Amino acid sequence: MSTSHIDIKGVGKVFAAGGREVVALKDIELHIPNGQFVCLLGPSGCGKSTLLNAVAGFALPSSGTITAHGKLVTAPGPERGMVFQEYALFPWMTVEKNVAFGLEIKGATAPEIERIVARLLDTLGLAEFRQRFPKDLSGGMRQRVAIARVLAMDSPIMLMDEPFGALDALTRRNLQDELLRIWAELKKTIIFVTHSIEEAIYLADRIVVMTYRPGTVKRDLMVELPRLRDPASPEFNALKRELGALVMEEQQRHHHDEMRSAAID
Amino acid sequence: MKQKNWRESASGLVAPVVIVALWQLSATLGLVNPLVLPSPWAVVLKWIEYALPLTAFDPAAGSWLAWAVSGELLKDTLGSMYRVVVGFLVGAGLALPLGLLMGASQVVYAWLNPLMQLLRPIPPIAYIPLAILWFGLGNAPAVFLIALGAFFPVLMNTIAGVRQVDGIYIRAARNLGASRSTMFLRVMLPAAVPYILSGVRIGIGTAFIVVIVSEMIAVNNGLGFRILEAREYFWSDKIVAGMISIGLLGLGIDIAMNKLNNHLLRWHRGLES
Numbered sequence: 207m208s209t210s211h212i213d214i215k216g217v218g219k220v221f222a223a224g225g226r227e228v229v230a231l232k233d234i235e236l237h238i239p240n241g242q243f244v245c246l247l248g249p250s251g252c253g254k255s256t257l258l259n260a261v262a263g264f265a266l267p268s269s270g271t272i273t274a275h276g277k278l279v280t281a282p283g284p285e286r287g288m289v290f291q292e293y294a295l296f297p298w299m300t301v302e303k304n305v306a307f308g309l310e311i312k313g314a315t316a317p318e319i320e321r322i323v324a325r326l327l328d329t330l331g332l333a334e335f336r337q338r339f340p341k342d343l344s345g346g347m348r349q350r351v352a353i354a355r356v357l358a359m360d361s362p363i364m365l366m367d368e369p370f371g372a373l374d375a376l377t378r379r380n381l382q383d384e385l386l387r388i389w390a391e392l393k394k395t396i397i398f399v400t401h402s403i404e405e406a407i408y409l410a411d412r413i414v415v416m417t418y419r420p421g422t423v424k425r426d427l428m429v430e431l432p433r434l435r436d437p438a439s440p441e442f443n444a445l446k447r448e449l450g451a452l453v454m455e456e457q458q459r460h461h462h463d464e465m466r467s468a469a470i471d
Numbered sequence: 472m473k474q475k476n477w478r479e480s481a482s483g484l485v486a487p488v489v490i491v492a493l494w495q496l497s498a499t500l501g502l503v504n505p506l507v508l509p510s511p512w513a514v515v516l517k518w519i520e521y522a523l524p525l526t527a528f529d530p531a532a533g534s535w536l537a538w539a540v541s542g543e544l545l546k547d548t549l550g551s552m553y554r555v556v557v558g559f560l561v562g563a564g565l566a567l568p569l570g571l572l573m574g575a576s577q578v579v580y581a582w583l584n585p586l587m588q589l590l591r592p593i594p595p596i597a598y599i600p601l602a603i604l605w606f607g608l609g610n611a612p613a614v615f616l617i618a619l620g621a622f623f624p625v626l627m628n629t630i631a632g633v634r635q636v637d638g639i640y641i642r643a644a645r646n647l648g649a650s651r652s653t654m655f656l657r658v659m660l661p662a663a664v665p666y667i668l669s670g671v672r673i674g675i676g677t678a679f680i681v682v683i684v685s686e687m688i689a690v691n692n693g694l695g696f697r698i699l700e701a702r703e704y705f706w707s708d709k710i711v712a713g714m715i716s717i718g719l720l721g722l723g724i725d726i727a728m729n730k731l732n733n734h735l736l737r738w739h740r741g742l743e744s
Contacts, residue, residue, distance in 0.1 A: 262646065264645075282642070282646045286646075288642075288646045290639060294640060294642065294643040296640060296644075296658065297739070298664070298739075299738075308647035311647055311648050312648065339738040341739070
């Protein structure tokens with residue numbers, strides 16, 4: 207067995223959109239070791255969510271292979287838990303039922319489910335909300351439930367698709383700190399998609415900047431700053447400037463592309 | 472809050488009270504023939520008579536309770552309710568699984584949808600001659616017609632409910648390892664419940680219309696039968712008393728349905744008040 211936990215080898219993805227072929231991903235090569243916190247960073251349309259969905263098994267790549275735990279990814283599975291931007295909680299289930307759902311599918315016993323659910327709700331500060339329905343929770347609380355739901359599966363890999371994108375700045379920072387705490391404690395391998403440069407620097411061990419169409423790896427760098435990171439520090443800001451320039455280049459290409467296709471139409 | 476509720480219900484009473492008062496006035500002044508339109512007071516007296524037991528209490532004939540519930544109104548109401556419930560259960564009981572299947576499977580949908588679209592616009596009333604040919608008289612044709620009336624609203628809404636299930640729930644459930652049956656029973660079915668319930672509500676409404684019509688044709692008890700029978704004898708006060716009973720029963724069913732709805736959909740955003 208190799209030391210990497212997730213191996214993405216020569217992955218490409220082609221979509222047909224409006225009669226034209228769009229190359230969303232091209233020759234992506236990433237090897238992610240156990241316990242690493244990776245952020246995929248780039249403007250919208252750079253294929254970062256496409257790549258995450260491929261690892262999750264929702265939309266398989268057109269070429270290349272993805273292996274997790276040395277096993278080829280062919281379908282979604284609970285060992286690769288996904289946290290969606292839209293929370294995707296089941297609105298007809300209470301908080302505790304949402305968290306217990308995956309365990310029930312797995313066939314865990316009732317006392318075991320109760321023990322795990324109670325511990326997770328406690329960890330995420332949701333204990334007093336366990337009988338509530340999602341509609342009665344704030345966005346931040348909903349995303350906590352979604353994280354608890356994935357943690358309940360004890361997935362070694364967590365895939366997060368702009369999970370904090372819809373939250374206000376304070377709630378967002380709060381959840382980022384919580385996520386870092388959980389990650390440090392449980393040693394998960396995390397792939398986290400974001401378009402926020404600051405969020406990527408604040409969270410990640412490693413940042414993968416992606417190019418706009420075709421989506422390729424533009425830059426793959428390690429963040430060496432000690433945690434918890436101070437967004438006001440000079441080192442943080444130097445990195446932010448560097449990454450900002452990279453992302454902006456891709457953003458420009460995205461912009462030109464949109465102007466051009468508008469001109470064609 | 473309480474005060475406001477009181478005020479609202481009080482203002483809701485104004486219109487009926489005014490109408491009944493005018494009605495009573497025109498009857499008292501002899502403006503209308505009581506055979507055509509009886510006075511409200513006559514209707515109330517008739518309604519009480521209709522609700523009370525037909526004979527005086529006789530300890531030899533049976534228990535006190537059996538006597539107390541031996542009134543015609545109660546028997547008619549129970550008769551009508553029985554037909555609505557059985558007919559609705561048959562109709563909805565067939566429509567729900569078929570609707571789930573048609574909603575979930577494109578193949579089944581393609582096979583059956585044209586047939587359903589052809590049959591759906593035929594009102595249940597149009598089946599009356601066939602129902603009598605097939606089932607004769609009695610409860611059977613009535614139940615058949617009511618089942619037909621309940622079938623299509625429940626079917627159509629169940630199909631729509633399953634088809635509109637947000638893909639994000641399906642992706643989340645697949646990610647958690649849900650099997651096909653878990654996906655169906657614990658994700659697609661509950662997600663479709665708001666649609667299904669509105670179909671159930673329309674279905675019960677249709678069943679209620681059809682029960683009255685079918686009682687006028689095929690059976691000899693029930694609220695529908697009773698108002699038709701009253702017409703034969705020119706008992707217009709009994710006709711109106713029967714109609715009011717139908718209204719009250721319908722209202723009762725609607726209130727019960729509302730309670731059930733609010734309970735089953737307590738998770739639903741649309742019900743935030």
